Amino acid sequence: MLDLLLQTATPTPSAVGPGGLADYWPLVRRGVWFVGGFVVTALVGWFVVEPLVGRYVQRRNRNNPTIQEAVSRYVRLTVLVVAFFVAAGIAGYGRFIGDSALVIAAGTLAVGVAGQTVIGSIVSGLVLVVDPEFNVGNYIEWADNEGTVQSITLRVTRVLTPDGELVTVPNTVLTGQAITRPYGRGRRRVVEHVGIAYEADVSDTLDHLTAATEAIEGIEGEPTPKAYVDDFGSDAVVIRVHYWISDPRKRDVFGIRSAYARAVKRRLDDAGIAISPASKRELQGRIEIADGAA
Numbered sequence: 001m002l003d004l005l006l007q008t009a010t011p012t013p014s015a016v017g018p019g020g021l022a023d024y025w026p027l028v029r030r031g032v033w034f035v036g037g038f039v040v041t042a043l044v045g046w047f048v049v050e051p052l053v054g055r056y057v058q059r060r061n062r063n064n065p066t067i068q069e070a071v072s073r074y075v076r077l078t079v080l081v082v083a084f085f086v087a088a089g090i091a092g093y094g095r096f097i098g099d100s101a102l103v104i105a106a107g108t109l110a111v112g113v114a115g116q117t118v119i120g121s122i123v124s125g126l127v128l129v130v131d132p133e134f135n136v137g138n139y140i141e142w143a144d145n146e147g148t149v150q151s152i153t154l155r156v157t158r159v160l161t162p163d164g165e166l167v168t169v170p171n172t173v174l175t176g177q178a179i180t181r182p183y184g185r186g187r188r189r190v191v192e193h194v195g196i197a198y199e200a201d202v203s204d205t206l207d208h209l210t211a212a213t214e215a216i217e218g219i220e221g222e223p224t225p226k227a228y229v230d231d232f233g234s235d236a237v238v239i240r241v242h243y244w245i246s247d248p249r250k251r252d253v254f255g256i257r258s259a260y261a262r263a264v265k266r267r268l269d270d271a272g273i274a275i276s277p278a279s280k281r282e283l284q285g286r287i288e289i290a291d292g293a294a
Contacts (some may be wrong), residue, residue: 005179030091037087045079065136070129070152121155124171128152133181141180142173162254187220188245190257194264195236195276202229202237205273212263213243218256220244236276 050072055172057071128134129152137148140159147159157174159167182188196205206227213225223244230240245256268275 002029014160030093034087035092037090038083041080041083041086044138045083046076049079050075053172068131069136070125073153099128121171124175125152125154125157127175128157128171134179141182142169142177145169180194188253190245190253191241192241192257192260193230194239195233196239196268197274200237200239200273202239204271205239205268208267208271209239209241209264212260212267216256218245219260220246235280 053075054072057068061067119149134140134149136149136151140146140149145159145161145167146164147161150158150160150166152158152171156168156170159169161167194205194209196202206229209227210225213219214221219225220243222282225243227239227241229237231238243260245253265275
């Protein structure tokens, strides 16, 4: 069948010249119809179908920009696939594509090879898109990484880290492990640890650590900040402090934590309380001085 198609589509010119070049006209015409059909279908899909679908999805999911972006990507990909088959049909290749064992075998091989990774990532991407608790703009933590979700594509999710790095994470990684949303409910509880010397007054230190939150803009007064004795370290008593940040998605969380740390340092220095005192070690031994006389 392939040989027959090539023989009918690519005639052999009888001579070099206008008459010989005219023998290629059927092949050129089919190519023009294919390109024209593909371009027209793609333009209609991208500038007519995709905006209509996008507006419908936006009306149904006003508070979910993730699904709006994902649907737009999926529609454009579908449009390209449809445009290819429409163009092939207009150019007269529809029967060849539908009946060709070569095309079917190539498609089957491609799906089989890419099935485990690509299809798995696409399915994982769909799971993330339909999850109402996972959206573009969320601050997430997973494994040893964290950052703000920038986009969710067919295969990967792009996350902007606090250091300004754009990390591309396979969707299968995010769906295969626990994801934490520390800012998921409009406020965030921040936990700080402060080590003080054993000689310091613990009760006085607890009061200073909670009072230091009052002067920091962005730290909530309710729930009330709390301070607890968390651990007895080898060289210091470890104090655990809890306080809440309002609307952390619109605030500089690291800036608030830095301001609180500076306030704690000033208050404890004024009170004469040592923070994270140097380790104390008892050394034992003997020093011998050799006789250096000649």
